[in-house]
Amino acid sequence: MKNILFLTIFIVFNLGFSDLENTIRNHYSNKPVDLTVVSKPQYEVIAGYKYLKSNNQKSTFFRRSLGYEKGMIGVNTQASYQRLKSEYCNAVNEIVKVDKGIVPGTNKPFIQATYIEVDDAYKEYLQKIAQMRQVGLHIFNNDPNKIEPLAGCYYKGTYWNNANSQYKAKQFYNSEIDRYYKSNRQNNSSYFNLGIAYINQGKYREATKVFLEGAKNKDVASMIALGTFSLAANDFSSAKKYYKMAAELGNEEAIEIYNRLVLAGY
Incomplete structure (x- = not known):
């Protein structure tokens, strides 16, 4: 202990305070600094949910036709019907993750994401659900209660959405889908497609x-x-x-x- 004290006194008085500062600075100048130690993440609470602070982050979501009317439904094959069920159930299973504090489409908890990220993800999956329902309206003679029983999955909204943006599926319908069926009415018969759906169920x-x-x-x-x-x-x-x-x-x-x-x- 005496040796350490003696060494400190020797450095201070023989090298001077300024030289000591330079020595310390030079020692650490080439070492990487862990910024997570320097600045802790900041959070914000919105409607009872905790997120990373957005820091003016912008939304990346954009409304568009997802093409379900062309690529997934409207052809009389078992594969198309199975794809419909799989796509719809996957969208429902992902969107309801918000009620567990998870970002849809990921396994990321809210505290690792901004509110904008969660909101964008929710809109993306609600857009999928909405447009599959919209296609279903054309296929099933404007009966909105057909697609979910056929798929075996049900979207009834979420607590997160009720507490936050309160989006409704109809907000994400797309006019391109309606135009597609209007211009291809004979090739996309609602009667025919509903009949095929029943056949796929053995009815x-x-x-x-x-x-x-x-x-x-x-x-x-x-x-x-x-x-x-x-x-x-x-x-x-x-x-x-x-x-x-x-x-x-x-x-x-x-x-x-x-x-x-x-x-x-x-």
């Missing part, structure tokens, strides 16, 4: 009812579906009737099959 009676309703409303896709069912059941008389209905509306596929049935004597 053939319900599917037939939908196709019959579609045929009454001059839906060519429904007429062809009924004709196809009739052929599979060897009911050639009914098949001829439905293909004739579609042929009279100018469908080339129906015209060809109807002519073959006539040539075959049915």
Whole structure:
């Protein structure tokens, strides 16, 4: 202890205070500084939830059509239907993370994210949910209660949203989806797609009812579906009737099959 005291006195009086300062400064000047020790993260509390301070961070979210009407629904394949269910359930499972204090689409807790990040993530997943519902309205004859039972997942809002922005799904509908179905009405028959959804569930009676309703409303896709069912059941008389209905509306596929049935004597 005496040796340390003696050394300190020797340095101070022989080198001087200024030299001591320079010696200390030179010793630490080339060492990396841990900034997390120097400045602690700052937080803010909004509506009872704690976040990193945003420091004027800007939103990166933007409204757009996500293309579900073109790439996921509207074709009569099992793969398309399964993709719908998977996409919808994934969006629901991600958005409800906010009620556990987790940023949707991540495993990041709120205290590691700003409010803007959480809000952007919420809007992104609500936009997905909204636009899949919007496509569902076109497919299921404007019935908003079809897509969720078919998918097996339900979005009923969140406590976080009620306490904060109070976004509603309809705010994220996109006019491009409506224009797409308006311009492709025959190729995206709501009757036909609802019937296919029932078939994928094994509900053939319900599917037939939908196709019959579609045929009454001059839906060519429904007429062809009924004709196809009739052929599979060897009911050639009914098949001829439905293909004739579609042929009279100018469908080339129906015209060809109807002519073959006539040539075959049915």
